Amino acid sequence: MSQKAASQKTAKAAKNVKPATTSTKSLLVENRVFKPAAEFSKKARISSMAQYRKMHEESLRHPEKFFAREAKELAWRKPFKKVLDWKCPNAKWFTGGQLNVSENCLDRHLDGPRKTKAAIIWEGEPGEKRVITYQQLHRDVCRFSNVLKRHKVRKGDRVVIYMPMVPEAAVAMLACTRIGAVHSVVFGGFSAESIKDRVLDSGATVVITADGGYRRGAVVPLKKNVDDALKGGDTPVKTVIVLRRTGQDVHIEEGRDYWWHRELEYVDANCPAVALDSEAPLFILYTSGSTGKPKGILHSTAGYLLHAQMTCKYVFDLRDDDVYWCTADIGWVTGHSYMVYGPLAMGATSLMYEGAPNWPENDRFWRIIEEYAVTVFYTAPTAIRAFMKWGDDWLKKHDLSSLRLLGTVGEPINPEAWMWYHKLVGGGRCPIVDTWWQTETGGHMITPIPGATPTKPGTATLPFFGVDAAIVDDLGKEVGTNEQGKLVIRKPWPSMLRGIWGDKKRYQDTYWSEFKGWYFAGDGARRDKDGYIWIIGRIDDVLNVAGHRLGTAEVESALVSHPAVAESAVVGRPDELKGQGVVCFVTVKEGVKAGRELADALKSHVRKVIGPVATPDEIRFAAALPKTRSGKIMRRLLKQIAAGETLKGDTTTLEDINVIAALAAASGED
Numbered sequence: 001m002s003q004k005a006a007s008q009k010t011a012k013a014a015k016n017v018k019p020a021t022t023s024t025k026s027l028l029v030e031n032r033v034f035k036p037a038a039e040f041s042k043k044a045r046i047s048s049m050a051q052y053r054k055m056h057e058e059s060l061r062h063p064e065k066f067f068a069r070e071a072k073e074l075a076w077r078k079p080f081k082k083v084l085d086w087k088c089p090n091a092k093w094f095t096g097g098q099l100n101v102s103e104n105c106l107d108r109h110l111d112g113p114r115k116t117k118a119a120i121i122w123e124g125e126p127g128e129k130r131v132i133t134y135q136q137l138h139r140d141v142c143r144f145s146n147v148l149k150r151h152k153v154r155k156g157d158r159v160v161i162y163m164p165m166v167p168e169a170a171v172a173m174l175a176c177t178r179i180g181a182v183h184s185v186v187f188g189g190f191s192a193e194s195i196k197d198r199v200l201d202s203g204a205t206v207v208i209t210a211d212g213g214y215r216r217g218a219v220v221p222l223k224k225n226v227d228d229a230l231k232g233g234d235t236p237v238k239t240v241i242v243l244r245r246t247g248q249d250v251h252i253e254e255g256r257d258y259w260w261h262r263e264l265e266y267v268d269a270n271c272p273a274v275a276l277d278s279e280a281p282l283f284i285l286y287t288s289g290s291t292g293k294p295k296g297i298l299h300s301t302a303g304y305l306l307h308a309q310m311t312c313k314y315v316f317d318l319r320d321d322d323v324y325w326c327t328a329d330i331g332w333v334t335g336h337s338y339m340v341y342g343p344l345a346m347g348a349t350s351l352m353y354e355g356a357p358n359w360p361e362n363d364r365f366w367r368i369i370e371e372y373a374v375t376v377f378y379t380a381p382t383a384i385r386a387f388m389k390w391g392d393d394w395l396k397k398h399d400l401s402s403l404r405l406l407g408t409v410g411e412p413i414n415p416e417a418w419m420w421y422h423k424l425v426g427g428g429r430c431p432i433v434d435t436w437w438q439t440e441t442g443g444h445m446i447t448p449i450p451g452a453t454p455t456k457p458g459t460a461t462l463p464f465f466g467v468d469a470a471i472v473d474d475l476g477k478e479v480g481t482n483e484q485g486k487l488v489i490r491k492p493w494p495s496m497l498r499g500i501w502g503d504k505k506r507y508q509d510t511y512w513s514e515f516k517g518w519y520f521a522g523d524g525a526r527r528d529k530d531g532y533i534w535i536i537g538r539i540d541d542v543l544n545v546a547g548h549r550l551g552t553a554e555v556e557s558a559l560v561s562h563p564a565v566a567e568s569a570v571v572g573r574p575d576e577l578k579g580q581g582v583v584c585f586v587t588v589k590e591g592v593k594a595g596r597e598l599a600d601a602l603k604s605h606v607r608k609v610i611g612p613v614a615t616p617d618e619i620r621f622a623a624a625l626p627k628t629r630s631g632k633i634m635r636r637l638l639k640q641i642a643a644g645e646t647l648k649g650d651t652t653t654l655e656d657i658n659v660i661a662a663l664a665a666a667s668g669e670d
């Protein structure tokens with residue numbers, strides 16, 4: 001389509017949008033409502049609020065009936081006997097049934113026209129392009145499954161995947177599911193120490209990696225990080241499989257390290273998928289909590305897959321002719337559910353891009369959307385804010401008229417960013433699905449249904465099917481309209497986490513103890529007069545930096561592992577681009593000189609221990625940290641200081657009131 005035709009189409013579509021009634025920016029009185037365009041609704045699977053309400057009600061009242069019907073859309077080896085077996089906090093879904101995830105994502109599409117359809121369209125950061133059909137992906141997965149088998153990977157074994165955003169990352173994941181191995185993907189931006197922690201905690205015997213990956217023109221030394229993680233030989237890892245991606249020299253340890261391409265020479269492409277119980281563990285994904293080390297969130301087979309597929313069907317309304325692009329990294333849950341499992345289970349075309357949005361220039365994403373005629377685009381508010389900052393010209397150079405639906409995830413989206421996304425990227429014609437969910441929930445929980453739900457900028461709107469969400473006070477009583485409370489889910493849902501790897505007690509304590517029988521999400525929220533849910537953000541000590549979860553405790557423990565540091569307290573402060581920035585208050589040991597040099601050293605120390613995602617924005621040195629009489633650090637005060645606010649609230653419980661004044665006055669190093 002020509003630019004002119006595209007803009008005419010856009011202008012026409014914009015007229016279909018119900019106009020904003022008022023344009024106030026305050027969240028509490030956000031009145032702008034955007035109804036889905038009739039043209040969109042007409043074709044959508046769910047095309048009215050009445051239909052959504054009816055289905056939602058059925059899913060809560062008769063979950064067994066509702067989910068038994070939905071589950072028919074999966075390919076089962078053995079039908080399930082019972083839909084749900086629930087003894088809080090342990091849920092078993094679809095018991096008695098057997099299936100295989102890779103078979104659902106690949107084999108079942110090979111009987112018809114999808115066989116030669118693009119499963120993955122990939123673009124590398126330097127510009128290489130690959131299109132992999134379902135048939136080819138199936139063959140690649142079968143062959144790599146045989147490589148894993150050759151290295152004695154068996155059902156239930158754990159495999160760590162630490163890879164760049166290349167199709168082989170998806171191949172490795174799917175190969176694990178084919179033979180019943182449990183993968184744990186570690187984000188490529190994490191450090192050697194983070195890999196080691198995850199290897200040890202999961203008991204992984206195999207690591208799959210690459211020599212390197214490209215990010216903003218530079219090579220990330222993935223294999224070297226793995227070498228550092230495994231140094232000393234005190235991990236259970238026996239085998240490392242290395243994909244050649246960047247081609248630089250890497251160390252190959254005889255008897256432990258094997259090149260991916262060489263291994264393929266020994267295997268054929270015949271690998272039947274193993275039938276697995278519905279509740280067989282599928283993957284572990286580590287995420288931050290408010291205390292202690294990251295938690296290995298465990299997901300299981302049937303419920304997870306059903307939810308991933310179902311949300312792609314109803315929330316993205318995916319079609320056979322869609323070109324769907326989720327920009328998340330495969331190392332996060334969004335990459336798992338919405339780049340790999342959900343779209344492939346649907347037989348959709350999933351686009352994957354390796355690198356940064358501003359490489360070589362700020363319009364890389366728009367270039368990709370134009371070139372591949374992307375129809376459904378799913379990204380994060382932090383990215384949207386970066387695009388806004390870079391200016392509209394980058395986007396206006398490109399024809400984005402192929403887009404029909406937009407999505408966001410990761411943090412609350414501010415109404416300004418929502419409006420920009422709606423007008424400039426969506427041309428006023430694309431519904432936006434603002435999807436609230438978590439690593440723990442496996443898939444979307446609170447989200448608009450694009451052909452039905454009128455949206456308002458900044459709210460994830462209403463619960464998805466099977467989700468019984470409520471906002472309650474500390475006693476578990478539902479709060480009134482527009483009052484803030486804690487977000488809970490009162491019923492089990494198919495893709496809920498099944499536990500924290502190796503830590504039953506922490507699972508119970510973290511999610512099921514605050515309110516008996518209910519899942520506590522850790523987020524604060526409120527409901528407006530229409531029942532729409534507005535997520536306020538975390539209420540525990542978890543930071544959300546550029547849509548990535550980071551535990552303050554993790555950053556603190558990284559800091560005190562530095563010899564100069566006596567004590568530290570880490571808090572978030574509002575950040576225009578990243579949502580939250582990381583501010584560290586540090587007291588140093590006797591005789592240590594605090595100053596810029598040390599601050600820089602501490603920043604790189606945290607980078608080294610956790611990874612670049614956790615790099616502190618600011619280090620502030622203090623003589624002492626403010627504590628209550630019982631010795632708890634007063635984060636509320638530190639947050640205010642970090643945000644540059646004047647101090648509010650009751651400080652009478654302070655151990656040393658002078659500490660606060662000293663802190664507020666202390667000038668940071670940058």
Ligand code: WTA
Binds near residue numbers: 437521549
């Ligand atoms: C936040 C990412 C507001 C929230 C899928 C949650 C959101 C945490 C939204 C989970 C949204 C995610 N609106 N906040 N649409 N989506 N969050 O585990 O605080 O990396 O608890 O999962 O991100 O982050 P996680």
